[in-house]
Amino acid sequence: MNDDDEMPLQVLHGRVKWFDPVKGFGFILSDDVETDVLLHANVLRNFGQSTVADGADITVTIQSTQRGVQAVEVLSIVPPEGSGFLLAGDDQTVSAEAIAALPLEPARVKWFDKGKGFGFANVFGRPEDVFVHVEVLRTSGFADLTAGEAIALRIVDSKRGRMAAQVLAWDSGLRAPK
Numbered sequence: 001m002n003d004d005d006e007m008p009l010q011v012l013h014g015r016v017k018w019f020d021p022v023k024g025f026g027f028i029l030s031d032d033v034e035t036d037v038l039l040h041a042n043v044l045r046n047f048g049q050s051t052v053a054d055g056a057d058i059t060v061t062i063q064s065t066q067r068g069v070q071a072v073e074v075l076s077i078v079p080p081e082g083s084g085f086l087l088a089g090d091d092q093t094v095s096a097e098a099i100a101a102l103p104l105e106p107a108r109v110k111w112f113d114k115g116k117g118f119g120f121a122n123v124f125g126r127p128e129d130v131f132v133h134v135e136v137l138r139t140s141g142f143a144d145l146t147a148g149e150a151i152a153l154r155i156v157d158s159k160r161g162r163m164a165a166q167v168l169a170w171d172s173g174l175r176a177p178k
Contacts, residue, residue: 009061009063010063011060011061012028012030012032012037012059012062013058014037015029015058016028016029016053016054016058017054018054019044019051019053019054021041021050021051025040026052028058033062035068035069036069037062037070038067038071039052039074040070043060043071043073043074047073048171049074049141049142049169050145050149051142051143052077052141052142052143053080053137053138053141053142054080054143055080056078056079056080056141057080058074059077060073060074060075061073061075079139099154099156099165100154102156102165103154104153104168105123105154106123106151106152107124107152107153108121108122108124108149109132109145109151110122111147112137112145112147117133117134117135118131118133118134119132121145121151121153121164129161129162130153130162130164131164132145132153132164133163136164136165136167140167151167151169152171153166153167154166
């Protein structure tokens with residue numbers, strides 16, 4: 001197969017099979033192609049995310065090459081379905097609709113330890129830390145966060161303080177329909 005035999009770009013809808021940020025790649029499953037689609041970390045970073053959760057719905061532009069089918073651009077990511085968010089220390093659940101209505105707040109990851117299952121972020125212009133739980137990360141479509149990473153948060157106030165209810169790519173507010 002030579003360069004002339006490569007397939008043109010096409011849009012593909014699928015689901016993330018797995019993504020490993022340490023390895024720098026993962027795979028997408030779709031009924032539209034017979035093989036797994038390679039998702040490289042650089043393609044994901046160009047979308048504004050360093051990770052993506054297993055099971056997230058994803059729309060990408062793909063190209064078939066000598067090495068197989070590869071994603072060349074991420075167009076959208078929809079986190080795995082969740083049933084809402086239970087506030088720590090509270091007995092009430094915040095619905096997905098209520099979370100989506102919260103304002104986006106720009107933040108940077110202070111630290112996150114996937115093994116411990118949590119971490120903290122700092123919102124620009126605010127002194128207190130925001131708690132980020134690994135389950136919120138997963139339902140937001142992320143697998144992990146790195147210290148210093150720019151993100152956007154939807155935050156709820158609980159008895160224990162400010163908690164992330166949703167984590168988004170830092171520029172998600174620019175991509176959101178007005």
